[in-house]
Amino acid sequence: MPEPTATIHDVARHAGVSAATVSNFFNWPDKLSDRMKERVGAAVDALGFVPNMPARQLRRQHSGIVGLSVVNASNPFFAGLATAVEQVAEDAGLSVVVGSSHESPVQQEKFLTLFEQLRFDGVVVTPTDDELEPLRRRRDRGTPVVLVDHEDPDGRLSSVSLDHREGGRLGARHLVDSGRRRLLFAAGHEGVRQVARRLEGCREVVAAAEGVHLEVVRSEDLDLTVGEETGTWIASLDADERPDAVFAGNDLHAIGLVGALLAGGLRVPEDVAVLGYDDIPFAARASVPLTTVRQPIAEMGRAAARLLLDEIRTPGSAPRDVVFPPELVVRASAP
Amino acid sequence: MPEPTATIHDVARHAGVSAATVSNFFNWPDKLSDRMKERVGAAVDALGFVPNMPARQLRRQHSGIVGLSVVNASNPFFAGLATAVEQVAEDAGLSVVVGSSHESPVQQEKFLTLFEQLRFDGVVVTPTDDELEPLRRRRDRGTPVVLVDHEDPDGRLSSVSLDHREGGRLGARHLVDSGRRRLLFAAGHEGVRQVARRLEGCREVVAAAEGVHLEVVRSEDLDLTVGEETGTWIASLDADERPDAVFAGNDLHAIGLVGALLAGGLRVPEDVAVLGYDDIPFAARASVPLTTVRQPIAEMGRAAARLLLDEIRTPGSAPRDVVFPPELVVRASAP
Numbered sequence: 001m002p003e004p005t006a007t008i009h010d011v012a013r014h015a016g017v018s019a020a021t022v023s024n025f026f027n028w029p030d031k032l033s034d035r036m037k038e039r040v041g042a043a044v045d046a047l048g049f050v051p052n053m054p055a056r057q058l059r060r061q062h063s064g065i066v067g068l069s070v071v072n073a074s075n076p077f078f079a080g081l082a083t084a085v086e087q088v089a090e091d092a093g094l095s096v097v098v099g100s101s102h103e104s105p106v107q108q109e110k111f112l113t114l115f116e117q118l119r120f121d122g123v124v125v126t127p128t129d130d131e132l133e134p135l136r137r138r139r140d141r142g143t144p145v146v147l148v149d150h151e152d153p154d155g156r157l158s159s160v161s162l163d164h165r166e167g168g169r170l171g172a173r174h175l176v177d178s179g180r181r182r183l184l185f186a187a188g189h190e191g192v193r194q195v196a197r198r199l200e201g202c203r204e205v206v207a208a209a210e211g212v213h214l215e216v217v218r219s220e221d222l223d224l225t226v227g228e229e230t231g232t233w234i235a236s237l238d239a240d241e242r243p244d245a246v247f248a249g250n251d252l253h254a255i256g257l258v259g260a261l262l263a264g265g266l267r268v269p270e271d272v273a274v275l276g277y278d279d280i281p282f283a284a285r286a287s288v289p290l291t292t293v294r295q296p297i298a299e300m301g302r303a304a305a306r307l308l309l310d311e312i313r314t315p316g317s318a319p320r321d322v323v324f325p326p327e328l329v330v331r332a333s334a335p
Numbered sequence: 336m337p338e339p340t341a342t343i344h345d346v347a348r349h350a351g352v353s354a355a356t357v358s359n360f361f362n363w364p365d366k367l368s369d370r371m372k373e374r375v376g377a378a379v380d381a382l383g384f385v386p387n388m389p390a391r392q393l394r395r396q397h398s399g400i401v402g403l404s405v406v407n408a409s410n411p412f413f414a415g416l417a418t419a420v421e422q423v424a425e426d427a428g429l430s431v432v433v434g435s436s437h438e439s440p441v442q443q444e445k446f447l448t449l450f451e452q453l454r455f456d457g458v459v460v461t462p463t464d465d466e467l468e469p470l471r472r473r474r475d476r477g478t479p480v481v482l483v484d485h486e487d488p489d490g491r492l493s494s495v496s497l498d499h500r501e502g503g504r505l506g507a508r509h510l511v512d513s514g515r516r517r518l519l520f521a522a523g524h525e526g527v528r529q530v531a532r533r534l535e536g537c538r539e540v541v542a543a544a545e546g547v548h549l550e551v552v553r554s555e556d557l558d559l560t561v562g563e564e565t566g567t568w569i570a571s572l573d574a575d576e577r578p579d580a581v582f583a584g585n586d587l588h589a590i591g592l593v594g595a596l597l598a599g600g601l602r603v604p605e606d607v608a609v610l611g612y613d614d615i616p617f618a619a620r621a622s623v624p625l626t627t628v629r630q631p632i633a634e635m636g637r638a639a640a641r642l643l644l645d646e647i648r649t650p651g652s653a654p655r656d657v658v659f660p661p662e663l664v665v666r667a668s669a670p
Contacts, residue, residue, distance in 0.1 A: 048472060048475075048476055065449065067432075073408060073414060073417060073418075073433065074411070074414040074415060074417065074418045076409070076411065076414075079408060079409040079411075079414055080409060082408060082409065082435070083408075083409045083435075086435060086437075090442075095434065095442070095445050095446065095449065096434070096435075097402075097432040097433065097434050097446070097449075098408065098432065098433045098434070098435075099430065099431070099432050099433070100417070100418075100421060100431075100433075102421075107425075107430070110430050111430065111432075114400065114430065114432075118453055137383060140383075141383060224616055224620075255617070255620050256620075258620075259619075259620050281559055282590070282617045282620075282621075284594075285559075285590050285591075285593075285594050285617075285621055285622055286617075286620055286621070286622065287620055287621065287622060287624065289622065
């Protein structure tokens with residue numbers, strides 16, 4: 001790798017001052033007179049000198065940056081979260097950088113280590129799994145951490161989450177109350193805790209209802225493509241084996257699913273009702289506008305950023321949990 | 336801010352070795368025997384020592400990280416770009432962090448400075464404007480930089496872009512050929528170079544056609560909300576003042592626009608045809624499936640990541656430009 005073009009000593013020589021003065025220019029500018037600041041600044045510009053933030057951080061312990069580790073920033077749900085965190089952080093003068101773990105704990109760990117090593121001011125995380133010990137350790141070592149979409153059962157980390165069990169109940173009750181009797185729950189893989197909670201809520205409602213059948217399908221992912229695959233499979237079933245309602249793992253999955261059902265000659269909602277989860281901006285604008293369980297993601301993102309700012313400003317403050325209620329939004333796909 | 340709990344000297348004391356040996360453990364592990372590695376590793380774990388990457392970078396000049404500065408990661412177009420860059424970078428063992436400039440040159444400059452100061456291995460940027468000098472300076476100082484969706488007229492930076500003038504021609508020709516005579520071009524604000532190029536292409540086609548009228552509307556942003564506002568305004572016009580086709584600034588804008596036209600009692604495409612730009616995953620799945628000019632964003636992202644990897648591996652290699660052709664995708668909104 002090429003070396004930086006100028007060192008602090010080059011700048012000092014160019015400005016005719018000591019290296020300590022150049023260091024003061026970057027680290028304690030108040031120590032320098034305006035004339036001296038101008039002189040050093042001119043040398044810095046002339047040589048294209050890059051102040052070495054890492055070295056400065058060792059002294060200052062302040063980067064002005066918040067790290068956000070999300071499961072998948074290409075899902076509009078997480079993109080909405082990132083936008084909300086950015087707004088609050090930027091209002092407080094902090095920049096936000098985002099890493100996508102793609103549900104890999106190894107990748108998440110990489111970002112957490114990176115954010116800690118670069119002495120970021122704080123971290124917002126949507127955890128990939130239940131293993132929160134690495135996050136708790138980082139908080140104990142001085143990096144404020146706020147969880148989103150996940151609570152810490154030990155109460156050692158602040159969190160912003162949603163009552164997913166109630167979300168599962170809300171969705172299932174709506175399908176059962178509108179006369180659906182053969183429910184399919186598309187759950188993604190076993191490891192997704194939020195979906196597992198929803199399934200529990202869904203099961204409660206089904207158990208209390210008369211003559212309602214519930215089937216669960218698993219898949220590695222919950223995106224448009226997997227939704228299309230699930231929809232194509234449903235469209236291939238005989239009418240008496242076919243579910244009359246699908247509770248999809250998220251809106252992306254539901255939108256893909258609706259497309260494949262229509263392409264397979266089925267009517268939505270007449271033959272199969274489809275219910276999503278999240279209420280991403282495209283849910284209302286999909287080919288069949290989507291009934292869904294809304295997560296108020298902008299509010300959740302802003303709440304997470306505010307919790308983090310509080311922890312940055314008051315280190316060692318007690319962890320807090322903010323829980324949002326889910327909300328059923330009824331549209332054409334499951335009226 | 337709290338201090339890290341352990342220093343390299345604490346680890347050395349705990350392991351009964353010199354600080355230099357602990358340093359070797361992190362920086363030149365091959366110098367240590369397996370037994371010594373185990374011994375130092377155990378002390379590191381016991382004390383929760385965080386190796387200081389900034390200090391290590393001063394020697395190594397290698398962070399294993401690529402920075403991506405995009406205009407707005409919450410637009411699925413840029414999210415798709417990020418995903419593609421991540422895939423190629425991660426295959427090469429590099430992690431990617433993403434910052435959204437929200438079209439602010441100041442915010443973009445913040446991220447570029449941050450990425451340079453942290454000695455990131457390279458940077459992929461979708462520039463906010465034509466001012467490329469800060470990017471060229473960073474490349475000259477040793478940080479590989481690849482532009483996406485923007486060429487460097489001076490040929491000093493590698494780039495991946497699309498022929499937007501041809502994209503504008505393609506879209507306009509389709510609308511004119513299908514009999515539309517009153518075109519509205521929704522262009523966003525003046526500063527967006529890509530849209531300005533498309534408008535040039537669109538004007539060429541209109542100038543060569545008989546009896547076709549072109550109007551241009553400007554707006555600060557090009558998103559769902561602005562699309563809805565534009566659609567509501569169009570729906571409020573008298574039939575003889577109303578455009579019979581809209582060439583929208585991007586798909587988000589087009590999807591919002593179609594929704595507002597339908598809500599305002601107009602038919603798409605019978606009353607107003609709508610043509611988007613980008614072909615984001617939701618374009619095909621919108622309430623009226625969207626005719627659009629496709630940018631192959633996944634291919635573009637992969638190409639950008641490969642150019643960057645080449646520049647990281649072969650510092651000082653000559654800049655290269657990869658230009659992709661746009662492609663018209665015809666769906667229901669403008670058949």
